[in-house]
Amino acid sequence: MSHYQAIAYRTGAPGAVELSRRLASWHDRMVAHERLARSSRQRCDDACPHAESIELWQDASALLGEAAERLTFLKTTATDAVVSAAASGGHDDGGRRHAYAHPQG
Ligand SMILES: [Zn+2]
Numbered sequence: 001m002s003h004y005q006a007i008a009y010r011t012g013a014p015g016a017v018e019l020s021r022r023l024a025s026w027h028d029r030m031v032a033h034e035r036l037a038r039s040s041r042q043r044c045d046d047a048c049p050h051a052e053s054i055e056l057w058q059d060a061s062a063l064l065g066e067a068a069e070r071l072t073f074l075k076t077t078a079t080d081a082v083v084s085a086a087a088s089g090g091h092d093d094g095g096r097r098h099a100y101a102h103p104q105g
Contacts, residue, residue, distance in 0.1 A: 002027075004071070011067045019056075019063055023074065026052055030077060050081040 001009075004027070008020035030049040036042050044050050057078035060068040069075070 007064065007067055007070055011064050013063050013065075016063055019059055023056060023060070023071070026056055027073065030073075050077065051085075053078040054081050054085075 002020070002024045004020040004023040005017070008016035026049055030053065033049045037044070053074060057068075057071075057074050060071055060074060064071075
């Protein structure tokens with residue numbers, strides 16, 4: 001059982017198991033996509049897992065409520081994707097910017 005299925009079963013929400021299957025499939029593609037993007041600087045398009053993460057995160061939040069917070073990989077990816085989509089309609093070359101940087105020292 002995957003991480004996603006475990007959360008879905010614990011929540012017991014209708015549709016959560018179906019969602020967890022989509023999440024598990026997305027996770028594999030996202031990991032592969034990130035690896036490829038890092039090595040070849042391949043550009044993202046509308047069909048890439050980044051775009052999909054936004055939709056999945058919205059579905060997960062609606063279905064799972066607070067339990068969706070445990071899907072940290074999805075949440076981080078979706079938040080990043082929203083930010084870069086809003087900024088330029090695509091990913092920039094500057095790498096990841098941390099929205100929640102804590103200035104210290
Ligand atoms: Zn992408």
